[in-house]
Amino acid sequence: LGASLFTAFWGGAATRGADLAIFNPTDNWASVSDRRYEGVTEGLPDWASRIFSNKVTYVLRTFTQNYLTYLSPGFLFIQGAGEWTYGMISGRGVLYLFEIILLTAAIIAIVRRKSFKGANFILIWILLAPIPAALTKGSGYAANRATVMMPAILILSAYGLVYLQEILKRKYLVPGVIFVLTLSFIGFAEDYLYHAPAKGAESMKYGMGEAVSYINENEAKYDQIVVSRSLGVPHIWVAFYEKLDPRLVQEASLKWAEQQQESGVVYTDQLGSYRLGKYIFGDINLEDIVRTGKKSLVMGRPWEFKAGNNIVKTVNYPNLAPHILIVDLGVK
Template identity: 30%
Template sequence: MNKKILLILILLLSFVLRFYKLGENPPSLSWDEASLGYNAYSISTSGQDEHGELFPLARFIAFGDYKPPGYIYADSISVKIFNLSEWSIRLPSAIAGLLMVVFTYLLVLELFQSKNLSLLSAFIMAISPWSLQFSRAAYESNLAALFNLIAIYLFFLSLRRGSLYLLSTIFFIFSFYTFNANRIIAPLMLFSLSIVYIKTLFKNKLWLIVSIIISSLLLLPSFSYLKSKESKLRFQEVSIFNNLNVIETANDWIAKDGNTSFSKIIHNRRILYLFDFLKHYSDNFSGRFLFTHGDVNPRLSIQEMGELYIWDLPFLVIGLYLLYKHKEKGLLPIMIWMLIVPIPAGTARETPHALRILSILPTYQMIIAYGLYRIILFLRQKSNAKFFYSLLLVTCLALVLNFYYYLHNYYVHYPVSWSGEWQYGYKEMVSYVSDVEGNYDSIFITDSLGRPYIYFALYNKYPVNKFLQERKASRDWFGFWNVSSLGKIQFGLDDLSNAEGRVLLVTTPGNLPGSYHLLTNIKNLSGDEVFLIAER
């Protein structure tokens, strides 16, 4: 079959897998998706974020988690063109997933000069459960992974055409402004690749200098933010280096060893933190994570399989071995890539973490494709046709079974079993409350399930100026923003006992006061009650 037709078919498959029922599965918008969507809507309609800041460049305050601006600005275009919906909020991520298949093809072609290997790599990327999981929801990391991939592709093109080095650095900066982990990944990747290929890059010194100057200018908006205490908030929230148990353990061991100079060296807390980092770093390469269980967070994995297919395992091992054996020039950049990406994730308490290391894609898919491609070439040359095609058929059937298992679970069981993890029920609750809001003097919404205000702002398409006028908000001790009310709607039940007049109450099962009359309940897709709606 013509290779162009094959590529088109692979891209068509990629498109269907990423766009089919995009607005319906996952079954609801998570808090983060709702936050990204509302801030994108606010920017697209007024140029302000939900806190009234005009076109923020370094970060969006959002919940107080200070989101990088990249996805929100991409989303604002989507929301502006297609109106505010689950589909439009997720669209940039779906497009990113599709384009990653395209640039996987282009990068492999650049590194290995083989169209067959490029097609195989693109196909494996197209059906990757890791890529599909993150392409079908609004994940900043997925867009950042695309920018990272494009930057690396352009970097290798720049070795032949120096002017593209500037474009490569710009895409690294795009990734820097899109996901927090890429604030570390991007400079490390660019620096490491530049050091490895410094002799070639020095042949175009002018473009190196121009790239440094322009990159510095593009990074200027981030400097003051990165020095602020707000920038450290998210890092401090998840960092292993804030674990005081490590310091207590180190001090205890030193004391037990008599406070000697030697004990202060071998039990130094920095050494213990280093070991802790290495453990968390290596977690991201565990076989359990990659092949059997995946990420423990149900929003990041379907829970029934790994981030890769079990089918991939032998080809990954063989691919690594053969890349080394054949001294392929693509091996070194792939290894640099794979070793750098988990560094930020290694500093976090929750590991392994499919979200934080998403920019590692498509290295695994490239290695798997290389292993499979080399095996096919070897067997075609060394075995008879009957054996070759029989083995190829068995291999294809095994892949089809793996692929079907994933799709069946993702579309049939996953949305039902894990709808609660996607905050299912908020949209239905907001719709009900908004329809009857005029009948009540005050409305109380439980905040025990998270941040309900963002769903009212999102689904009611609150103009940001009206939102700012009606909200009551404050920052907690950790720096996060809490919206306690929006007009007559109170978020939290602390003042419920003082409510006067007609009151509408939204609470959780088991927490309905006896004086209230139940109007309706809202269930998730597995049939469990999420909200009870009552009046007094």
């Protein structure tokens, strides 16, 4: 845990870690100032308002809320991930509902001093695991940040099953376990196969493979390919689906790093414009692209184009709503 925190906030990942940390709030402590001012306007003396509303109390309160969120039944069994970005199903717990029984059985066994060897280590693991996630900004429920505690929870669940096997008759336990597992799997499969694709399409950048494949087949006809950064780190999609030589991407990334340093931005896709071979990534300005005099193929979101543009490819979401447009801005 200590090594992870050091790497995140002071090591090679320091820029990313510091940007996400709760002691570097996005509003630059404006919420603390607003709360302090609110207290004063309601009659609280300024010195007292400063005691209740300051950087320390903000960090402690935020950390506590985040920490308890990751250990809450709501997160573990009901709500689950708060976003679809990492392929997790939002609205479904990160654990199966039946694991409540297993974890409860394991805790009862430990309280009754029937714990297994290493039980204390597992419990400490679970209690320490949410700390890095709790130190980051966001509304909580970032399941990808809490995965480090999943192995410990699964070990505890397994022990709960072993304990139930000891106190219940085997002839009832085995059929019951098979029945519950089957129902849980069917419920998850139905959600995953028939609902998740539509609900998670936007967050998972649905259709990027189809869009890049079309460009790959037609890019020889154009002088440049312009891709909107509204599609989210678009250079990654291009590099992956076009199967570009990693050396080309690495060489280009050195130039991007120089641009970032000059521009004072943290992430590559915050740059106004950056290149990877024939590709140009950045904001879409159709007039500027036309003025270059180059035959261009432009990929972006529907709202970035105008009526009358020559749309050569439309990529839709599973619900048939348009997601990506590819427009030919050839020189006339």
